[in-house]
Amino acid sequence: MNDIALIGLAVMGQNLVLNMARNGLAVTVYNRTRERTEAFLGGPAKGQSITPAWDVPSCVAALSRPRKIILMVKAGTAVDQLLDELLPVLEPGDIVVDGGNSHFEDTVRRTRRLRETGVFFAGMGVSGGEEGALLGPSLMPGGPLPAWEQMRHILEKIAARSADGDPCADYMGADGAGHFVKMVHNGIEYAVMQLIAETWDLLRRGLNLSPGQTADCFAAWNKGAASSYLLEITANILRTKDLSGDGFMVDAILDTAQGKGTGLWTSQSALNLGVPVPAITAAVEARMLSMRREERQRYAPLLPAADVSLDIPAPETLGKALFLATRLAYLQGFSLLMAAERTWNWGLDPARIARVWRAGCIIRAAFLDDLVRTFAPEAPLSFIASAPEDLADAQLALRRVTTLAAAAGIPAPGLGASLAYYDAFRSARLPASLVQAQRDYFGAHGFERPDRPGVFHGPWKG
Numbered sequence: 001m002n003d004i005a006l007i008g009l010a011v012m013g014q015n016l017v018l019n020m021a022r023n024g025l026a027v028t029v030y031n032r033t034r035e036r037t038e039a040f041l042g043g044p045a046k047g048q049s050i051t052p053a054w055d056v057p058s059c060v061a062a063l064s065r066p067r068k069i070i071l072m073v074k075a076g077t078a079v080d081q082l083l084d085e086l087l088p089v090l091e092p093g094d095i096v097v098d099g100g101n102s103h104f105e106d107t108v109r110r111t112r113r114l115r116e117t118g119v120f121f122a123g124m125g126v127s128g129g130e131e132g133a134l135l136g137p138s139l140m141p142g143g144p145l146p147a148w149e150q151m152r153h154i155l156e157k158i159a160a161r162s163a164d165g166d167p168c169a170d171y172m173g174a175d176g177a178g179h180f181v182k183m184v185h186n187g188i189e190y191a192v193m194q195l196i197a198e199t200w201d202l203l204r205r206g207l208n209l210s211p212g213q214t215a216d217c218f219a220a221w222n223k224g225a226a227s228s229y230l231l232e233i234t235a236n237i238l239r240t241k242d243l244s245g246d247g248f249m250v251d252a253i254l255d256t257a258q259g260k261g262t263g264l265w266t267s268q269s270a271l272n273l274g275v276p277v278p279a280i281t282a283a284v285e286a287r288m289l290s291m292r293r294e295e296r297q298r299y300a301p302l303l304p305a306a307d308v309s310l311d312i313p314a315p316e317t318l319g320k321a322l323f324l325a326t327r328l329a330y331l332q333g334f335s336l337l338m339a340a341e342r343t344w345n346w347g348l349d350p351a352r353i354a355r356v357w358r359a360g361c362i363i364r365a366a367f368l369d370d371l372v373r374t375f376a377p378e379a380p381l382s383f384i385a386s387a388p389e390d391l392a393d394a395q396l397a398l399r400r401v402t403t404l405a406a407a408a409g410i411p412a413p414g415l416g417a418s419l420a421y422y423d424a425f426r427s428a429r430l431p432a433s434l435v436q437a438q439r440d441y442f443g444a445h446g447f448e449r450p451d452r453p454g455v456f457h458g459p460w461k462g
């Protein structure tokens with residue numbers, strides 16, 4: 001009898017299976033399209049303790065009890081279809097883990113559906129891409145606690161390890177917690193990728209640096225507290241030559257950034273919960289604008305340009321601005337996680353989440369160690385304000401960069417949104433008083449006063 005089954009042998013599934021086999025687990029694999037299983041067995045899986053199944057019932061029959069099955073399939077109806085096939089052959093106590101990027105509301109629905117059958121359903125965030133899945137991903141399981149208790153020894157074995165040796169796999173909380181955490185992870189991922197892309201644009205278009213010089217900047221910034229996986233891969237990407245031409249790979253790629261939905265869901269959830277995540281939303285919208293390539297091409301020569309030419313700040317200033325904006329993006333993500341906890345009481349714990357993000361995942365970054373120590377749910381901004389001297393310098397850098405980007409006509413929506421977020425928190429008084437007055441003027445909505453309790457109306461029309 002095998003220890004575990006994995007269903008869905010695309011990039012993530014195959015690599016997770018190889019990871020499990022390397023860690024001594026006997027794995028049964030199944031994929032809807034038979035050819036994919038055959039190619040896997042004849043290729044990367046050759047000679048490993050991996051057994052194929054050619055339909056769902058025989059996949060389940062190959063497992064010891066309680067049966068443990070991980071789904072790594074396309075998010076959406078594929079998960080429901082597989083559950084329809086699995087449920088007739090599963091027994092109470094068996095565990096189905098959905099490791100795909102499912103929407104957390106689907107996970108809540110599926111968890112409820114399976115609760116009635118006695119089969120445990122656990123939504124689990126998986127991050128790390130192809131390499132992470134193979135060598136050690138970051139794992140964010142949620143759902144019923146008994147499922148985590150049964151799966152823990154396996155998940156900890158295959159997960160990445162932080163520098164201090166902790167496995168980057170931990171229980172995130174009940175119901176949809178695992179997939180909510182992964183969704184916010186991806187929202188932060190969107191924001192940081194966009195911030196990096198904008199900074200690259202300023203280096204390239206603003207400072208006229210060569211691709212190699214821009215790579216050197218990202219490599220130089222990828223040091224100490226500011227170091228991160230996304231900075232590391234950016235430097236590598238920018239150095240990569242286009243094998244089919246003379247130039248660099250990045251210049252041979254169409255400038256339209258696609259997405260599979262998790263960034264958009266993060267913004268939508270944040271709006272629903274009333275939490276501002278402007279850097280994440282700016283990143284989602286920047287991808288949308290990038291997709292309107294035809295219009296951009298058409299209007300580029302027609303729309304008037306900036307009439308001032310100010311010098312773009314030196315790379316050192318850009319690096320400081322990028323680091324502050326990056327930390328503000330994480331802060332927005334953690335604020336959203338805390339709002340979700342206040343709403344659903346899943347048991348989300350910011351320190352535990354930051355701990356599983358320290359290695360294996362796409363948004364791993366050195367400052368997460370600091371975040372684990374300093375993040376206080378009741379005072380989230382203290383994480384940003386924990387080093388006031390650095391902050392004084394960094395906010396000036398972000399201010400200079402966004403001002404000069406605007407003056408030069410180079411769009412920097414993520415950097416700008418991050419600065420506005422920061423400035424909103426340092427504004428003891430915002431112009432919202434005028435918005436309240438307007439609401440009261442046209443709709444008699446009332447307003448409060450700082451000097452006395454109660455709800456008031458203006459004498460607007462008198």
Ligand SMILES: NC(=O)C1=CN([C@@H]2O[C@H](COP(=O)(O)OP(=O)(O)OC[C@H]3O[C@@H](n4cnc5c(N)ncnc54)[C@H](OP(=O)(O)O)[C@@H]3O)[C@@H](O)[C@H]2O)C=CC1
Binds near residue numbers: 077
């Ligand atoms: N790629 C990445 O970097 C990451 C992906 N994820 C998530 O992990 C999951 C797997 O991702 P990835 O490996 O990229 O693969 P894909 O998202 O491209 O999904 C392909 C897999 O889903 C299966 N599938 C699709 N529809 C059905 C269906 N109706 N019934 C049964 N199986 C179906 C496919 O089977 P078939 O061969 O028959 O078509 C194939 O095995 C996704 O949810 C993804 O969002 C999570 C983290 C990172």
Ligand SMILES: O=C(CO)[C@H](O)[C@H](O)COP(=O)(O)O
Binds near residue numbers: 127259261263362
């Ligand atoms: O989950 C992931 C990384 O963490 C996947 O790579 C996901 O597909 C990334 O999102 P998108 O495709 O929308 O850019």
